[in-house]
Amino acid sequence: MVEAFAVASGKGGTGKTTGTLALGMALAEEYDVTVVDADTGMANLLFHAGLADVETTLHDVLVEGGAPVAEAAYERFGMRVVPCGTSLSGLEAADPAELREVVATLAADADVLLLDSPATLSSKSAVLPVVLADRIVVVLQPTIPAISDGLKVQEYALSYGSEIAGTLFNRVQGDVTAVRERVDRYFEGPLLATIPESDAARAARSAGEPLLAHAPESAAATAYREAAAALDPRDGDSDDVAERFRTAVIPDPP
């Protein structure tokens, strides 16, 4: 079985990478999970996962005649983690279209693929994860601008046949009832969890560890486990999913 999720939002700094690793670790208790830093332009998953010094990253795989993806896949925290490099030269050399082949290959050995996605929808490489994924987890900070950006992601995803798995409210402080009503009204899928503003999340990032490894008992970690339990991954046929990735038409940005 395999299902691919993109963790996306219309904005940077909303908690996509924190959330990708947290959902991945929670799901890894039951499933074979592979996490990919598909934010190839502004990669930062490597810093969250203690992989800042590794030799081979996704950038090396995405170049023509590049490394096999197995060389950029690291067994960490009970998951397979594919980090991306941060250099401009690495980005310039990478061919975003190759991401299709990479995820197709990874799909063969995973039950759940989580694609940490770019903050924007402004280039072909930025929209690809949202198009390839079966379902999208939309990460929102509970503010009107963040919701409006998240709605663009939803609209784009739906127009390419990707479904919405649900939304995550991150960095919540105080009462969010009013915002929640809007989200219930405008977003498809349930509110998967409300993640509180969390010193533990910041400390985990500084320590280079995923939140669920660094502070598994924190309120934020507990909320992510709830969200993961609500995802209920579907058992798509691995060969069919891989073929869909390989043959995906690279879309135009909106």
Ligand code: ADP
């Ligand atoms: P993105 O991938 O969307 O850019 P990150 O996951 O890297 O966002 O998070 C951005 C910053 O916010 C990081 O420093 C992270 O530690 C911090 N952060 C994420 N979630 C929370 C939270 N619930 N409370 C406090 N800080 C958080």
Ligand code: MG
């Ligand atoms: Mg990120």
